[in-house]
Amino acid sequence: MTTGNTEDIPGYKLIKRIGKGGMATVYLAVQESFGRQVALKIMSSKLGEDSVWAKRFIHEAQVIAQLSHPNIVPVFDVGTHEGKFYISMEHVSGGGLDSKMKQGMPLPSILRIVAGVAAGLDFAGEKGFVHRDIKPDNIMFREDGSPIILDFGIVKQKSKGASHMTQTGTIVGTTTYMSPEQAQGHELDERSDIYSLGIMFHELLTGKPPFQADSDIGVLLKHVNESPPSLPSHLSILQPVVNKALAKNPEERYKRASHLIDHLQELEPEIKELLNTHSYLIHGSKPTEATSADLETIAQPIPDSLSGEATALHTLDTSQETIAWQTGDTAPVKHTSSKHKITEELEITKVLSSAKATIKDYSEAARNRRAKRAKSTITAAIFIAVSALAYIGYQQLYLVPNERAASEARLAEATLKTQRKIQSLIDDATTARQSIDLADLNKTNAVITIYHQVLKLDPENPQAQEQLDSLGAQYIAMAKQVLAAQTADVDLAESYRDRAQQLSPYHPEIPKIQLAIKNARASAMKQQLKQGEIDILLKVAESDITNSKGFSDAAHTKLQQVLHISPDNLRAKQLLREILDQLYQTTQAQIASGRTSGVQKNINSLERYYPEKAPVEKLSAQYQKLKRQIANTKTQNTLQARASRLQREKRNIHVNEELRNTYLQILKMSPSNRQAINGLNNTSEFEGKLASEAIQARDFSRTQQQIDIVEKYTPRNVLVKSLKAQLQEARHSNEQAIAALSDADKLLAQANTQSHKDRQATLKQVMVQIDKARSIDQGNPEITPQIKKLEATYVATITKLIANNDKRLIKSYFDDTAGQVWPSEKILKLKTSYKEKPKRVITGGF
Structure with a gap:
């Protein structure tokens, strides 16, 4: 393949890229001088310009070169080309542990991985190295299935003279697998790697790490404060191993990784009993049949480099059905293959014994090398001692008395000169002490050097020792003062404590200060974790505020969580007030524009969260008014x-x-x-x-x-006045008309009692009164009845007159009724019939 000239390394042919990280890219390559495939790790050119990263990269190669072990990836070559650093390592082609874990694994395979990694860590620990990033991503497999530890980029050496790539108090590693002391930035030893191995062991058995949270800060807090969860009930036999590996206090863990293997060997009978009753494909999404490939993995022989005298296991009979179990407490199904069970028992025995054998082999070789060096040293010392004794004998036997006296005189002169030199040094130190600030450690080094020069000349010099003790006591006091401050500078206090221990190593206050520093660092770490959690919550809240079209309940909840952690956090208070004020203003504008959508929800939020109640009550009243208007x-x-x-x-x-x-x-x-x-x-x-x-x-x-x-x-309405006036006028007219009609009625009654002649005049007066009523109130309903009564009186009277044949009065009555409008035609008909009546002829004579 074409890799580009920027990644060409002389002597290597790059085939393909097989991995990439923030620090380097790993290629599958062929080392042309040996014709073998290797993993070529090439550091980023940009990082290569940084001396710290370059040193760390070379440091990784140097560490691996010192760790020749079957379970640690070997280095073949290291160098630079055109400013690019590279490391050539063994190419491991058996896959990574992270991918195998997702598929589920048989218990013997899990124990083989844990024992192999433990063997590698035990060897590294014995050499004084702490890996600091043990996790599934950094464990791969050779084709024979043996596990290999990778990535020694952040390894740390415990020896006093080592060049530390990181400082105490700095956190490096992967949060899921960090030890409590690593999470708090404390000094680490191999027991930190044992904790990480314990996390990985728990994950191998259950399918998930013991400590999980929504953030890295949350995971770190669980590492520091929480006990690991229990294993499923059918795996409880392994709980003591996991618990001891995951002890919060390093003193309560296995002191060496090999002790974890010892513990597993002690539990071997119980583990084999477990094999007799259960299936072993650990964790999976659902119960499935174990495949032939799974069983072959279980039966894979231990490589010679690991097994000592172990021999390859027999091939398994996979024709019988083998059922796997689910993660959790689901009861597994028993095997039906006895040959399978025997093979698994042998596998566990071989796994644990071979790991112990490897540890023993490599530990004994190391001890042999140390013994050989010690033997050479002793031989040289004996030779020097014999030579010195020979010289002393020569001196005693052959030096003449004069030469001895001269030597004594020279010795006395040298002693006096030394005493003068000592006094001069002490005077210089006294003068220097008067003008220096003890907080400036570099300047105090000059004074301490002078006192050390005095003790070199006179190891028992009380004045120098007294001054060093005095300086030590002062630095102890300074360390206490720093630790007592409201915001303690732990690093400064530790530097004062280190200086005090250098000056007065047996001072009784030093252990107390060390404990105070440890507590202060733990407190600072907790504060750092708390601040980290606050930063995450604020960042999420700000993101929610930015992305939300309206008020964000989620952002409000996050800000309340920040204030619960830190009640005086100004940023949280500011953001909280901003989103509430914005919500208030938005709601106010909605109401002003007559929009109601979402207003009630906003008011509900304001009623719950807004600090001032009166504005919200006013806003709510405005909203209710708007709703009523709508x-x-x-x-x-x-x-x-x-x-x-x-x-x-x-x-x-x-x-x-x-x-x-x-x-x-x-x-x-x-x-x-x-x-x-x-x-x-x-x-x-x-x-x-x-x-x-x-x-x-x-x-x-x-x-x-x-x-x-x-x-x-x-x-x-103008009708009111008009109608009232009409009513008043009508009532007045009606009263006058009624009065006239009443008079007419009285006259009519009087007329009925009078003679026909007198009646005629009275009836005329009745007519006058009716006409008067008609002129006053023409539409008065009482007029017509009165006229009818008058008409009836006229008709009755005229009828009688006609019967009496009183022509004169008849004519006179007819004349009175003429021209009047009567309700009926009775008078007219009477008049007509009277005119047509024939005249009666009287005949005869006297």
Whole structure:
């Protein structure tokens, strides 16, 4: 393949890229000098320009070069080309542990991985190295299935003179697999890697790491504070191993990784008993049949480099059914293959014994090398001692007395010179102490060097030792003062403590200060974790605020969580106030524009969260008013539609009343509604018309009712005054007309008692009174009845006169009735019949 000239390394042919990280890219390559495939790790050119990263990269190669072990990836070559650093390592082609874990693994395979990694860590720990990033991503497999530890980029050496790539208090590693002390930035040893191995062991057994949270900070807090969860009940036999590996206090863990293997060997009978009752494909999404490939993995022989005297296992009979189990407490199904069970038991025995054998082999070789070096040292020392004794003998036997005296004189002179030199040094140190600040450690080094020069000349010099002890006591006091400050500078206190221990190593306060520093660092770590959690919550809250179209309950919850952790956090208070003020202003604008969508939800949020209650109550009142207005408008529209329909109907009392009530409802909601006002006046006009009709009918009671209705609902309507005037005038006219008719009625009664001659004059007076009533109130309904009574009197009187044949009075009565309008034609018919009546002829004679 074409890799590009920027990644060409002389002596290597790059085949393909097989991995990439922030620090380097790993290629599958061929080392041309040996014709073998290798993993070529090439550091990023940009990082290569940084001396710290370059040193770390070379440091990884140097570490691996010192760790020649079957379970640690070997280095073949290291170098630079055109500013690019590279490491050539064994190419491991058996896959990574992270991918195998997803598929589920048999228990013997899990124990093989744990034992192999433990063997590698034990060897590294014995050499004084701490890996600091043990996790599934950094464990791969050779083709024979043996596990290999990779990635020694952040490894740390425990030896005093080592060049540390990181400082105490700095956190490096992967949070899921970090030890509590690593999470808190404390000094680490191999027990930190044992903790990480314990995390990985738990994950191998259950399918998930013991500590999980929504954030890295949350995971770190669980590492520091929480106990690991229990294994499923069928794996409880392994719980003590996991618990000891995951002890919070390093002192309670296995001191060496090999001790974890010892513990597993002690539990071997119980593990084999477990094999007899259960299946072993650990963790999976559901129970499945174990495949032949799974069983072959279980039966894979241990490589010679690991097994010592172990031999390859027999091939398994996979024709029998083998059932796997689920993660959790689901009861597994028993194997049906006895040969399978025997093979698994052998596998566990071989796994644990071979790991111990490897540890023993490599530990003994190391001890042999140390013994060989010690033997050489002792031989050289013996030679030097013999030579010295020979010289002393020569001196005693052959030096002449004069030479001895001269030597004594020279010794006395040298002693005096030394005493003067010591006094001069002490004077210089005293002078220097008066002008330096003890906080400046570099300057105090000069004074301490002077006192050390004194002790070099006179190891028992009390003055120098006293001054060093005094300086140590001062640094102890300074460390205490720093730790007592409200915000303790732990690193500074530790530097003072280190200086005090250097000056006065046996001072009784040093262990106390060390404990105080440890506690302060733990407190600082907790504060750092807390601040990290606060930063995450604030970042998420700000993101929610930015992405939310309205008020974000999620952002509010996050900010409340920040204030629960840190009640005085100004940023959280500021953001909280901003989103609440924005919510208030948005809601206020919605109400002002007459929009109601989402307003109630906003008001509910403000009622729960807004610090001032009065503005929210006012806003709520405005919203309720708006809702009423909208409801009124809707109701008005409905009423207006009803009014329009009633206006189109034929008007009667009932229709008019319903129409009036409709307009009154509209005016109740909107008093200034012009259309309703006009409509109400229209109904009053109809009532006025009815009132006029009642006046014509002289129904003054009904007239008054109609006027009262008009005045009640439209008091300012001009009809009210007009109708009242009409009613008053009609009543007055009616009274006068009634009086005239009453007189006419009395006269008519009088006439009926009079003679025909006198009656004629009285009836004329009756006629005058009726005409008077008609002139006053022509439409008065009492006039016609009175006329009828007068007509009846005339008809009765004329009829009698005709019977009596009183022609003169008959003619006179007919003349009186002429020209009058009578209710009937009785008088006219009487007159006509009288004229047509033949004259009677009287004959005869006296």
